Amino acid sequence: MRKVGSILLLLGLESVGFAVFVAFMVAEGLGAIMAVLFGVLIASLALGRTKRLSEALRNLFEEHRKLAIAWGGLFVLALPFILHDNPYAVHMLFLAGLFVALAIGLDFQVGSTNLVNFATASTYGIGAYTAALLSVSFGWSFWIVLPLSGLAGMLFGFVLGLPTMKTKTYYLSLVTMAVGLIIYLLLNNLSWTGGPNGIAGIPTPTIGGSDFADGLTVFGIELPFQANFYYLILAVVLVEYIVARRLHMSKVGLAWNAIRDDEIAASCQGIDVTGYKIMAFYTNAFFDGLVGAIYAFSVGFISPENFAFMLSVIVIAMVLVGGMGNTAGVVVGAVLLTLIPEKLQVVEAYRLWLFAIIMLVMLLARPRGLFPQLVRQYR
Amino acid sequence: MTHFLEVSFIALMLSSTYILIAVGFTLFFGAINIVHFAHGDVAMLGAFVAIILYGTADALGLIGGSPIWVWAPLLAAAIAVATGGLGLLFERTIIKPFRASPMLITLVATVALGIIVRESVRLFYPQGSNPQVFPNLFGQSGIRLGELYFRTGHLVMLGLSLLLIIAMILLIRRTRIGLSIRAVSQNIEAASLSGINPDVVIMLTFFIGSILAGVAGVLIGSYYSMIKFDVGLMYGIKGFSAAVVGGLGNFYGAILGGLTLGVIETFASAYVPEGMAYKDVYAFLIVIFFLVFKPSGILAEKQYEKV
Numbered sequence: 001m002r003k004v005g006s007i008l009l010l011l012g013l014e015s016v017g018f019a020v021f022v023a024f025m026v027a028e029g030l031g032a033i034m035a036v037l038f039g040v041l042i043a044s045l046a047l048g049r050t051k052r053l054s055e056a057l058r059n060l061f062e063e064h065r066k067l068a069i070a071w072g073g074l075f076v077l078a079l080p081f082i083l084h085d086n087p088y089a090v091h092m093l094f095l096a097g098l099f100v101a102l103a104i105g106l107d108f109q110v111g112s113t114n115l116v117n118f119a120t121a122s123t124y125g126i127g128a129y130t131a132a133l134l135s136v137s138f139g140w141s142f143w144i145v146l147p148l149s150g151l152a153g154m155l156f157g158f159v160l161g162l163p164t165m166k167t168k169t170y171y172l173s174l175v176t177m178a179v180g181l182i183i184y185l186l187l188n189n190l191s192w193t194g195g196p197n198g199i200a201g202i203p204t205p206t207i208g209g210s211d212f213a214d215g216l217t218v219f220g221i222e223l224p225f226q227a228n229f230y231y232l233i234l235a236v237v238l239v240e241y242i243v244a245r246r247l248h249m250s251k252v253g254l255a256w257n258a259i260r261d262d263e264i265a266a267s268c269q270g271i272d273v274t275g276y277k278i279m280a281f282y283t284n285a286f287f288d289g290l291v292g293a294i295y296a297f298s299v300g301f302i303s304p305e306n307f308a309f310m311l312s313v314i315v316i317a318m319v320l321v322g323g324m325g326n327t328a329g330v331v332v333g334a335v336l337l338t339l340i341p342e343k344l345q346v347v348e349a350y351r352l353w354l355f356a357i358i359m360l361v362m363l364l365a366r367p368r369g370l371f372p373q374l375v376r377q378y379r
Numbered sequence: 380m381t382h383f384l385e386v387s388f389i390a391l392m393l394s395s396t397y398i399l400i401a402v403g404f405t406l407f408f409g410a411i412n413i414v415h416f417a418h419g420d421v422a423m424l425g426a427f428v429a430i431i432l433y434g435t436a437d438a439l440g441l442i443g444g445s446p447i448w449v450w451a452p453l454l455a456a457a458i459a460v461a462t463g464g465l466g467l468l469f470e471r472t473i474i475k476p477f478r479a480s481p482m483l484i485t486l487v488a489t490v491a492l493g494i495i496v497r498e499s500v501r502l503f504y505p506q507g508s509n510p511q512v513f514p515n516l517f518g519q520s521g522i523r524l525g526e527l528y529f530r531t532g533h534l535v536m537l538g539l540s541l542l543l544i545i546a547m548i549l550l551i552r553r554t555r556i557g558l559s560i561r562a563v564s565q566n567i568e569a570a571s572l573s574g575i576n577p578d579v580v581i582m583l584t585f586f587i588g589s590i591l592a593g594v595a596g597v598l599i600g601s602y603y604s605m606i607k608f609d610v611g612l613m614y615g616i617k618g619f620s621a622a623v624v625g626g627l628g629n630f631y632g633a634i635l636g637g638l639t640l641g642v643i644e645t646f647a648s649a650y651v652p653e654g655m656a657y658k659d660v661y662a663f664l665i666v667i668f669f670l671v672f673k674p675s676g677i678l679a680e681k682q683y684e685k686v
Contacts, residue, residue, distance in 0.1 A: 116483055163667060166674035169482055170414055174623045175670050177616065178663035189656045309612075317487050324483075353498035360473065360491040367480045 010060050010068055018075045022082055024339070025089045033343045037358065040336065044370040076234065080227035087224035094226055094298065096338040097233035098291055103318040103334035104240050104327055105287035110316065111325035112253060113280040114260035116173040119160055120315045122183035123285040125307030127153040127292025129187065132199040132302055142205030146293050153289020154282045161281030165274055168263075180312055187304040198303025205297050212297075229298040236294065240287050244327045247283075256280060257325075321362050323369030332370060381526045386649045392533065392602060394641025395540040399595035400618025401625070401633035402547060403466075403588030409564030409628040410577075410584045411478055413485045417469060417493035418592055419615020423608065425462040425593025426513065426600035427500060432457050433514045451516070458597070459590045466589020467582055474585075493611065500608040510607040513600035536598050543594060544634065547587075551630055560584060564628060592618075617662070624669045626676025635677055639665065 024036045047054040061068050083089040102120060109115040130152040134140045164175045187193050194200075204212045212232075215225045247253045255276045258266040267273045296302050314337060322333020340358060344351040362370070400422055407415050432454060436442055441450050473492050477485040501507040520531045551557040562570040563580045571577050599614065600606040621640045625632025643665050648658035669677065 110483065116486075163671045167670050168674070170408075170627060171623055171670055171674055171676070173483075173486065174620060175667055178620070178666045181616070182660050182663050182667075185657070185660050189660075309616075313487065313490050316483065317491070320484055320487055324481075349502060350498075352494060353502060356491045356494035356498065360488060360495065363484060363488045363491070364476055367477065367484055 006060055007064055007067065010064055011071055013057075014068065014071050014075075022079075024343075025083060025092070026086065027343070028346065030344075030346055033340070033346075037336075037340070040332075040370065041362065041365055044366055047371070048366070080223050080230055081218075081221055084221050084223050084227075087226050090224050090226040090230055092339060092342050094230045094233055095342065096335045097230060097237050098295060099315065099318060099338045100331050100334040101233060101237050101240055101287060101291045102315045103322065103330045104237070104244050105284040105291075106315050107319050107325065107327065107330045108244070108247070108256070108284045109280045110319050111330070112248070112256035112260060113277060115164075115277060115280055116169070116176065116316075117281070117284065118173055118177040118309070118312045118316070119180040119183070120284075120288060121307040121309065121311040122180045123153045123156055123160070123288035124292040124295070124311070125183060125187060125302075125304075126156045127289030128296040128302050128307070129193055129199070129292075130289065131293035131296040132202050133193075135202055135297070136199055142203075142293075142297055143207075146290065149293035150286045150290040153292065154286040157282040157285020157288070158278060160285070161278040164281075165277060177309070177312075180309055184304055184308055187307065194303070196304060198301060198306075199296075200301045202296050202300045202302070204300065229294070233291075233294055236287075236290060241327060241331075243283075248327070252276065252279070260325075317359055320369055321359065321366075323372040326369070326371055329369055329371030382649075384527055386645055388527075388529070388533075388537075389649075390642045390645035392537055392598070392641075393645055394638045395537060395544065396595045396598050396602075396614070396637075397617050397621045397641050398544055398634050398637030399540060399591045399598070400614055401621035401637045402544075402630065403592050404619050404622035405625070405628055405630060405633040406560070406584040406588045408622070409630075410560070410581045411474075411567075413474060413478070413482070414489070414619065414627075415469075415474060416486055416489035416615060416619070417496055417611075418489075418588070419613070419618060420493045420496040420611030421462065421466050421469070421589050422592040422596035422599065422614055422618075423500070423606065423611035424465055424496065425458065425589075425596030426606040427504065427511070427596075428461045428465075428593065429458050429597050429600065430511055430513060430606070432461065433516075437514075458593060462593030462596075463586040463590040466585045466592070469589075470582065470585040493615065497608055497611060504608070507608055510605040513603070513605050515601070515604060532601050536601050540594060540598055543591065547591070548630070550587075556583065613659075620663070620666045624666055624676060626678040629676065629678045632676055632678040639669075 020036060020039065024033070027033060027036070047057070079093055080090050083093070102124060106117060106120055109117045127149040130149040131142075131145045134145045134148065135142065160176070160179055164172055167175050188196050206212065210216075212225065212228045216223045216227065247256075255266070255271045258269065258271055259273055259276060263273055295306075315334075318334040318337045319330050320333070321337060322331065323329030337359070341351060341355045344354055347354060400419060403418050403421075404414065407413055407418075433442075436450065436454055441453075469492060473488060474485065477488055480488075504511075516532055516535075522529050522531065522534065549557075551560060559570065559575045559580050560583070562573065562575055563577050567577050570580075595614070595618075596606070599610065617640060618637075621636035622633045623636070624639060625634070625636030640662055644658045644662045647661040648654040651657070651661070654661070673679065
């Protein structure tokens, strides 16, 4: 009887969360947006302050782990169906997925290894430009271009990692910033990248004869075409999430955490500091490149403005607001910080201003993130 | 030769702008180990404060009514106090709560602060999204030296900046205030044990640093004869680069870094083909180059790492 009760409680809690999310997605007014934000902040504060509540919730979740994940997964899959008459909402979901992928990738560096990286926009941009150039100039198919873009990003991450090995903290952040700005300036000034005009006319991907630009009809519900890209990015996020969890549990994650906590102590334990740091760089960069390619194919047009310095800062902010080192927290941070500016379109000119204020308030209220990494537990 | 001298003059102007901003970065880092990323925007605010105060003084009839040596120092002092006060306000409200946080949090929080400052100017200053005309204090007058021609305004501003930089060196090296700033920068606990109030020193560094940034803003404004709300980000990054290349926390490092960056940028855009478009690329390549070989800056203090 108790078990049935706890299952119902879990599903009920999750469902309430989903309902709030859907309400947020369709909400128009500023009041509703602020209410949801405030709610998340309060929930995070409550979880952080009252240990009993957070432990009870975690135990509840652990007890019915599979069920909880299945119910959540079903919801994520069903979202385009729930929002099927609102293509813009589905597009926002796609963008949220995109940034979740970038943020989880960056967390390999920032959260796990304490390597600051202000060049996310460039690795992402290199993936996007690789994809755009290969598909527009050579007409290569999306499915060949996608892994190649990931590899291009990875190669760039490797090259970026090498000169930064000796630098730390602010020095490291400046090197990555400088690289990011150089790539941005080059994209703007080189002729073969299209300069400030970028590259247009990137064809939409096809799969088994059906085009991604055509909406699917499933169970009699007509999905907007944006749903195709949503499911694509969802697959990438899923793979990345599993990779992130696996790495976190493995020797690699432990080595990364050891380097984060103390580099010298880590090297004294026989951890190959340089090797693992570079690995953090190129693992992140691989996913950035992949995501960049998906972005390029989904919008069909890219220009240097999509890969400016601020994008790197925002992805870092997502990791920080979510909670460094905690993949689930990073997902929350990325979704929030993608949807807030999109939702703030209602205040038009005041959008960026308000967004920065919200970001600052969140950092002030929860300096370690909404859901910080817990101490490793071994069971 | 004439061209070379002209380019050198521009390089000196740009370098002193970078130095004035970089000194702030290095002071803050020395005092509390943080990077204040909205510092470039404080420079922009300095220029706007100057426009507003100049306009007010002009409207009150102070500018025409008294000789230049009366109103100019008064105006300069008012601009300095206002900009320094703004910097102090940011420290008290935004930076202080993050003093014990990891570096990245402070960095992103100050980036957010920078966005708020920039957007506030754009939204709330009349016609804020357009470039604002910067008052030209010295008209079109200039000094001719052979084939060279210098605008008086540029010469005065450059002279003032160089004087300020020298004054800063003296302040840091020769006075009790400088001594306490250096003490806090070396070891904040030991400094407070010797009767220095670290909080006062921190506030002082923010006040002084913001004034210097404000002067840099006025320098930018009078050089281009206009100022726009979004110039702060790039100048902030350049000032930060100068401070880091020189060695964060080292006062002379900031000067060296600013000089390096300003010279490279100006000469690259003057002498390298297509240099104008790529001048920032060269500047940042130099930054990377220096940090690869000198990972903690040119004048890094010897640090022993401990577990």
